[in-house]
Amino acid sequence: MRILTQRKTRGKKNVTRHQRNAERSAMYLSRGDTVRVMRGDDKGKEGKVVRVYLKKGRVLVEGINIMKKHQRARTAEEVSGIIDIPVPVAVSNLMLIDPKSGKPTRIRARLDADGTKERVSAKSGQPIPHNR
Numbered sequence: 001m002r003i004l005t006q007r008k009t010r011g012k013k014n015v016t017r018h019q020r021n022a023e024r025s026a027m028y029l030s031r032g033d034t035v036r037v038m039r040g041d042d043k044g045k046e047g048k049v050v051r052v053y054l055k056k057g058r059v060l061v062e063g064i065n066i067m068k069k070h071q072r073a074r075t076a077e078e079v080s081g082i083i084d085i086p087v088p089v090a091v092s093n094l095m096l097i098d099p100k101s102g103k104p105t106r107i108r109a110r111l112d113a114d115g116t117k118e119r120v121s122a123k124s125g126q127p128i129p130h131n132r
Contacts, residue, residue, distance in 0.1 A: 024054040027091065028107045028119070032131025035094040036104045037064055042089075046097065050086070058088035065089050100124040 029035065033049045042064045051060040065087045073080040095104035098121045106122040119128040 022055065025057040025091075027052055027054055027057075029059055029091060029094065029096065030130050033128075034097045035059070035061060036097055037061075037089065037093060038095050038104065039093045040065070040089070051088075053088055056088065057091050059091055059094060060086055060088045061094070062086065096121075096128065098123050098126070099128060100126045 029049055029052060031049050031052060034046060035049060036046045037043055045064055047061040047063045049059055050062050053059070063086070066084050067087045068082050069085050071080060071083050096107055097103070098105040100121070101124060103123065105124070107128070108120045108122050109117050110120045110127075112118055119130070120126070121128055
C-alpha cells in the first residue's frame, strides 16, 4: 500500500481539532440575565441565567430544561431515587428580555462617552446592565 505524503492535514489533524474545541464562543448573555426560551420543549418559559459555558456555547437557566436522573445511594445515609437536574441550553435558543417592555429583544453594542462598551436593546434602545 502506498503512503500518502502530500495530504493537506498531515501532521496538523489533531492540533487543529483541539484548538477548535478550546475556543470560546462570543456570548452576549451573562450570569443573572433574564432570558426567554424561543425554541424547544420549554418554549415561552423565562428564567435567570445561572451559569455560562463559553467553550460549549451553552447556558444553564434555572427552571428550564429539567431532566430526570436516577441516582443510587452511595452511603448508608443517602436515599436513592429519581432526582431533577437542570441541563444547559444552547444560546441560540434563548433571547434576552428587554427591561423596558418585558419582551424578548436582540442586543446591540454601543460605546459610552467614557469609551466603555455597553449592551443596548434593539427594540427600545435602553441600555441593559450586566448583572454579575
